[in-house]
Amino acid sequence: MNILLVGSGGREHALAWKIAASPLLGRLVIAPGNPGMAALGELRAIKATDVSALVALAKEIAADLVVIGPETAVEAGLADALAEAVIPCFGPTAFAGQLESSKAFTKAFCDRHDLPTSAYGVFDDAAAAKAALDRFKPPYVIKADGLAAGKGVVIAEDRATAEAAIDDVLGGRFGTAGARVVLEEFLVGEIGSLFALCDGKTAMVFGQAQDHKRAYDDEQGPNTGGMGTYSPAPVFTPDLIDETRERLAERAFDGIADEGAPYHGVLFVELMATADGPKLVEFNVRFGDPECQVLMLRLESDLVPYLLACATGTLDQMSTPVWREEAAICVVLAAEGYPDAPRTGAGITGAEQDFGEDVVVFHAGTSRGADGILRVSGGRVLNVCARGATLQDARDKAYAAVAKIDLPGGFHRRDIGWRVLGKPS
Incomplete structure (x- = not known):
């Protein structure tokens, strides 16, 4: 092929x-x-x-x-x-892609098709949005409506911060992605990422993981596109997987098909496992980043037949994918200044050495000039990923590899996997 x-x-x-x-x-x-x-x-x-x-x-x-x-x-x-x-x-059509490209579309879609999610409001006027904060309790969730590379979300602990975030979104920081602002109820529970394939009519669960969105250790700092992830995630009990599949993934696939856009590809369901069951945080219409990295390390089956089946409407002929028993973890090495103003151009050393069969370094924001030197070209620069018999084993391997890479001015979280393994000493 x-x-x-x-x-x-x-x-x-x-x-x-x-x-x-x-x-x-x-x-x-x-x-x-x-x-x-x-x-x-x-x-x-x-x-x-x-x-x-x-x-x-x-x-x-x-x-x-x-x-x-x-x-x-x-x-x-x-x-x-x-x-x-x-x-x-x-990959889905642009219409189906609105499940990610417009948070306002997705919230209204959830209303139309009875998908459980948080209470919300959509505004294009800052004064109206600020007044609507009266309907919510802190912490306040403020989101740019459109695609903002994972950076258009603010969790505001107080009203002043929330109002500043509203001004930030509607003031042009995110360009056309910030033409509208979405306010959401803050959901209490444990977050998780579940993936499902669809070929337009047949659906199949395709792995799960847990991400770390905040820039710094102990869930501090601004939201990012993701600073690390691991799989499997214990939050995904068989019951939670079944509930998420039925109440979120399958309803979404059925709903978007009813609206004239049968879904071909992968749907990333970011959910909050609450006391009332899974509730949608947001959809992404592609594999997660960096969730995809740990899924690929754990996937034993050949990926290509599943991709082709989604594209050609033959997913019903595919068996359930086989996953490795090992755990996998990904640690993101980010550029100085990320996520607000990453500094690019620095030379990187040590990233292309042989770390052994259980460690893979995926490039995320790198370039190579005529001088042959590997350089920083984006905010999230490298993904250091490892497999291990246990999550602790995988984490030890990943951080041992991180220690051998020199990324001038860069930083990474040291607590990936803390919900399972605890905070590092």
């Missing part, structure tokens, strides 16, 4: 790593890719949002399958354009 993988981050590096191991693969082309993916496939310098160029590339390589990595490509309508060209695509 010839496969085109779209994207350039750590999630796409993990997908490329797993796709490259498939005996079904003939040729892997990655657009635009990053230095870490160069050994896995052919890189083409085409942006994930350049829909016409990506469709042309898929035709050029006679792609049997296109795999969409980032949400930006979904929002740009890549799956729609590939459908017109009759090229199988793993």
Whole structure:
């Protein structure tokens, strides 16, 4: 098979790593890719949002399958354009993609299709939004409506901070993504990430993990796109998995199909396990980042048949995926200044050494210039991932590898997995 993988981050590096191991693969082309993916496939310098160029590339390589990595490509309508060209695509249409690209759309969708979620309000006027804070209790949840690379969420402990966050969103910080602000009830419970595949009619649970969103140890600092994750997560009891599948994933797939956009791809259900059962925090219309990294380390089955089945409507012919018994963990190494103003350009050493078969370093924000030096080019720079017989074993391996990498000015959390393993001493 010839496969085109779209994207350039750590999630796409993990997908490329797993796709490259498939005996079904003939040729892997990655657009635009990053230095870490160069050994896995052919890189083409085409942006994930350049829909016409990506469709042309898929035709050029006679792609049997296109795999969409980032949400930006979904929002740009890549799956729609590939459908017109009759090229199988793993990834939803732009309409279905509104489940991520618009939080206001998703909240109204939950109302229409009876998905459990938090109370909310949507506003395009700062004064009205601030007045509506009277309907909520602190901490206040303030979100930019559109795609903001995981940075458009503020958990405000007091009203003054909440009002400042409203001004920040509607004041243009996030561009068009901040045209509206969404206020939400703060949900109490334990957060988790469950993934489900769909081929337009058949659904299948496809792994779970637990993320760490705050920038610093002890859940301090601003929200980020994710500073680390691990799988499996004990919060996902069999009952919680079944409830989440039935009340959130399957209702979402049925609902979006009823609205004329059958879902082809993976749905990332970020949920809060509350005393009243799972409630939706938000949907993402792609694999999580960095959740995908630990899922790929634990997935024993060949990934490619599942991707193809979602694209071609044959998921009902697939057996339940096989997962390794081992735990996996991912530690994100971030650039100085992330998430607000990451500093780029610093040289990185030690990231490309052999850490052993249980440790993989996925590139997320790196570049390589004519001088051959690996450099920082984004906020989240490297994902240091490890497998182990236990989560403690995996964490020990991951942090041992982190200690061998020099990322000038960079930082990472030292407590990934604390809900299971406790805080580090």
